[in-house]
Amino acid sequence: MIKFCHPFRQIFSLLIMVLIPVVFFHVLCFSQQSKDKLQKTKNQLEEEIRYTTKLLEETRQSKENSLHKVNLLNRQIDRRQSLINTISGEVNDIQAQMDLQRAHISSLSEELKKMKNEYARMIYYAYKNLNAYNRLLFIFSSEDFNQAYRRLLYYQQYSAYRRTQAELIRDAQMNIDKKQKELEETRTQKLNLARSEEDQKGQLTLEMQEKDKSVQLLSKKEKELETSLREKQQAAQKLEDEINKLIAAEIKAASDRAKKTGNRNPKTQMKAVNTEIMLTNDEQVLSSSFASNKGKLPWPSEHGVITSSFGEHPHPVLKYVKVKNNGIDISTEKGASVRTVFDGKVSRVMSFPNLNKVVIIRHGEYLTVYSNLEEVSVKDGQTVTTKQMIGKVHTNPDDSRTDLHFEIWLGKTTQDPQEWLSGVN
Numbered sequence: 001m002i003k004f005c006h007p008f009r010q011i012f013s014l015l016i017m018v019l020i021p022v023v024f025f026h027v028l029c030f031s032q033q034s035k036d037k038l039q040k041t042k043n044q045l046e047e048e049i050r051y052t053t054k055l056l057e058e059t060r061q062s063k064e065n066s067l068h069k070v071n072l073l074n075r076q077i078d079r080r081q082s083l084i085n086t087i088s089g090e091v092n093d094i095q096a097q098m099d100l101q102r103a104h105i106s107s108l109s110e111e112l113k114k115m116k117n118e119y120a121r122m123i124y125y126a127y128k129n130l131n132a133y134n135r136l137l138f139i140f141s142s143e144d145f146n147q148a149y150r151r152l153l154y155y156q157q158y159s160a161y162r163r164t165q166a167e168l169i170r171d172a173q174m175n176i177d178k179k180q181k182e183l184e185e186t187r188t189q190k191l192n193l194a195r196s197e198e199d200q201k202g203q204l205t206l207e208m209q210e211k212d213k214s215v216q217l218l219s220k221k222e223k224e225l226e227t228s229l230r231e232k233q234q235a236a237q238k239l240e241d242e243i244n245k246l247i248a249a250e251i252k253a254a255s256d257r258a259k260k261t262g263n264r265n266p267k268t269q270m271k272a273v274n275t276e277i278m279l280t281n282d283e284q285v286l287s288s289s290f291a292s293n294k295g296k297l298p299w300p301s302e303h304g305v306i307t308s309s310f311g312e313h314p315h316p317v318l319k320y321v322k323v324k325n326n327g328i329d330i331s332t333e334k335g336a337s338v339r340t341v342f343d344g345k346v347s348r349v350m351s352f353p354n355l356n357k358v359v360i361i362r363h364g365e366y367l368t369v370y371s372n373l374e375e376v377s378v379k380d381g382q383t384v385t386t387k388q389m390i391g392k393v394h395t396n397p398d399d400s401r402t403d404l405h406f407e408i409w410l411g412k413t414t415q416d417p418q419e420w421l422s423g424v425n
Contacts, residue, residue, distance in 0.1 A: 066399035287364020327407030
């Protein structure tokens with residue numbers, strides 16, 4: 001006697017068939033979000049690597065090992081390693097996706113196997129018991145019309161159920177075939193990413209070798225490097241002194257204006273900063289607006305890579321020597337324009353040895369400083385707007401270095417510009 005599945009088992013099987021795709025969909029959505037984020041990061045890193053490669057080619061044309069070249073290689077190596085880590089993250093995500101796809105296919109295959117077995121039993125039962133003669137005999141042996149009708153209805157429902165089962169088996173097989181194709185496509189993506197990761201590792205090795213060679217050659221010029229560093233530090237200190245003088249002068253001027261006009265507005269003062277700058281209402285609004293845009297300010301150059309970060313860090317060649325940077329150095333191409341990062345007023349345009357022309361712009365209680373300019377197109381007291389061009393970056397003819405030095409000050413305290421600038425330029 002053929003035993004049919006209990007109705008509860010059929011319902012459970014249907015629930016499994018429905019719930020597995022739902023769970024798979026939600027996990028896949030989460031995986032896709034992670035994949036999109038990794039892809040965005042990967043695109044940004046690849047773009048920066050392409051740009052840094054372009055700058056490195058310019059330095060190689062000079063046929064001279066320079067500190068600028070080492071700085072570019074350091075940045076390139078850092079970005080290349082980040083790219084490798086990102087690709088590795090993509091590979092891991094794809095592997096997790098493949099594992100999930102295999103589990104889904106396995107589950108679907110198991111359910112398909114059960115459905116086929118049940119369908120086979122149904123066909124066998126129909127062959128043995130449900131031929132035309134037996135059906136008629138079963139119907140005509142009914143005690144009354146109602147029972148005959150119910151038996152006829154049973155055969156109709158049974159036939160419909162068989163058709164439904166056949167359709168489910170066909171759909172399940174098509175679904176499995178589709179998932180198998182998706183798995184193959186995912187496997188191809190993984191293989192391509194793995195090859196890309198190996199290529200990047202090869203490039204990283206070459207860049208590290210080139211950097212080591214440049215450092216070894218530059219190490220033989222230790223005295224020249226020390227002299228150059230000392231000159232740059234002196235120039236940076238002069239700039240810092242000028243900025244502090246400028247701040248002191250503006251504090252005094254604002255205080256004198258307040259005394260003359262009888263302005264008793266409270267002083268705008270930050271606890272972390274020892275300043276007493278009297279701001280007008282408009283300046284207070286500008287200062288607050290600047291502060292609220294932290295992490296969203298545009299870059300002071302349309303293109304570029306950071307080759308020297310904020311704060312104190314080891315010299316790239318000289319051992320046991322640390323370099324202090326009040327801002328960041330952005331390497332860009334020859335003839336690159338410099339633009340303001342926010343609305344403000346030009347406080348001072350100056351010139352310094354080793355820093356060339358310098359523009360200082362006030363934004364309420366904040367200052368932005370743009371150094372190593374070849375040309376300047378603004379003047380003291382001029383009002384400027386966000387992304388307005390104020391000059392061009394100077395290019396060193398010896399090593400093709402085109403570096404923009406950029407600083408942000410809050411009162412008398414330097415800020416890390418990377419925390420203020422947006423993630424992309």
